[in-house]
Amino acid sequence: MPDSLGRRSAEFASEVQASLNGVLPGDVSIVAVSMDAGDRYSVRPSSGSVPIHVDGEYLADLRLLMFLSLDHTGRYLKTLRSDLAIHSVLDRTPLLRLEFRSDMHTAPIAHWQIHAERGAFSHLLARAHAHRPELVARPHDLSSLHLPVGGKRFRPCLEDLLEFLVVECGVDTREGWQAAIHQGRASWRRRQLASAVRDIPEEAARSLREAGWEVPPPDSGSRQARQQTLSAW
Amino acid sequence: MSPIIVTETRESLLNRRAAVLARLGMTAEEFAHLAATKTLTGAEWEARDELDEIAFLLGE
Numbered sequence: 001m002p003d004s005l006g007r008r009s010a011e012f013a014s015e016v017q018a019s020l021n022g023v024l025p026g027d028v029s030i031v032a033v034s035m036d037a038g039d040r041y042s043v044r045p046s047s048g049s050v051p052i053h054v055d056g057e058y059l060a061d062l063r064l065l066m067f068l069s070l071d072h073t074g075r076y077l078k079t080l081r082s083d084l085a086i087h088s089v090l091d092r093t094p095l096l097r098l099e100f101r102s103d104m105h106t107a108p109i110a111h112w113q114i115h116a117e118r119g120a121f122s123h124l125l126a127r128a129h130a131h132r133p134e135l136v137a138r139p140h141d142l143s144s145l146h147l148p149v150g151g152k153r154f155r156p157c158l159e160d161l162l163e164f165l166v167v168e169c170g171v172d173t174r175e176g177w178q179a180a181i182h183q184g185r186a187s188w189r190r191r192q193l194a195s196a197v198r199d200i201p202e203e204a205a206r207s208l209r210e211a212g213w214e215v216p217p218p219d220s221g222s223r224q225a226r227q228q229t230l231s232a233w
Numbered sequence: 234m235s236p237i238i239v240t241e242t243r244e245s246l247l248n249r250r251a252a253v254l255a256r257l258g259m260t261a262e263e264f265a266h267l268a269a270t271k272t273l274t275g276a277e278w279e280a281r282d283e284l285d286e287i288a289f290l291l292g293e
Contacts, residue, residue, distance in 0.1 A: 006238065010238055029237060030237075031237045031238070031239050032237075032238050032239070033239040033240075033241060033286070033290065034238075034239075034240055034241070034290065035240075035241050035242065035243060035246060035290045035291065035292075036240065036241075036242060036243070037240055038290075038292075040289060040290060040292070042286045042289060042290060044282075044286070046237060048279065048282065048283075063278075063279075063282065065282050065285070065286060067286075067289050080289075081289070083282070087275065087278065091274070091275050092274070092275020092276065092278065092279070093272075093273070093274065093275050093278060094278065141272065
């Protein structure tokens with residue numbers, strides 16, 4: 001299993017590196033790290049972060065950290081955690097974060113956290129804190145809120161964040177950056193779609209039959225939907 | 234440019250953690266409490282990432 005995990009983690013790191021180097025100027029090196037080539041890998045930039053420029057001026061860092069293992073079948077790569085964050089160079093604290101925690105119980109599994117302030121929102125949270133402090137613990141801190149985005153399968157990918165940075169924040173790019181975005185996003189969505197099909201095979205088979213495909217059920221193996229993945233926040 | 238595979242040992246991870254905590258000037262428990270209750274500085278955010286990675290690789 002570790003050999004397979006190491007190879008798959010390296011392939012995944014290669015895809016991350018291709019997207020980053022296809023979109024942003026400079027050459028980023030992505031590393032896949034393990035302890036004694038064991039049963040878990042982290043994937044991140046070798047320097048910990050990727051510099052973000054606007055018209056050549058260094059203004060922010062993209063921080064990226066992913067934790068990988070194999071799923072319960074031992075056949076498929078599983079992301080246990082993914083942290084994507086933009087940090088200002090002014091104080092090195094986050095501007096926004098896109099995080100995924102497969103073991104999250106209270107907050108949404110996939111969520112944005114926005115490091116900004118809004119008086120009217122803080123007013124609402126302060127009133128809520130007075131009545132339900134167990135739910136609203138930090139009314140002064142909007143970044144403590146977790147904005148849900150699609151759960152395990154339908155969450156945004158690295159390429160979504162990169163395109164946001166380019167199109168909405170105006171950061172510097174390489175020529176032809178769109179191709180890298182499209183390739184990386186398509187690869188991500190194919191992988192997520194395949195996982196979603198394994199989550200709910202009966203639904204996938206029904207859709208294919210409606211489209212004219214012949215899809216006989218397997219002789220063995222579970223056909224049960226993974227309700228937890230389908231319904232989790 | 235191919236991704237680099239880095240293989241750490243348990244000892245190297247423990248040494249890395251000790252170095253991070255020494256830079257912060259606090260214990261792992263003190264930093265965990267700080268991260269859960271306070272707004273982190275830039276250096277503390279970077280330390281959080283590194284400490285989380287070390288804990289994950291150690292299987293904690």
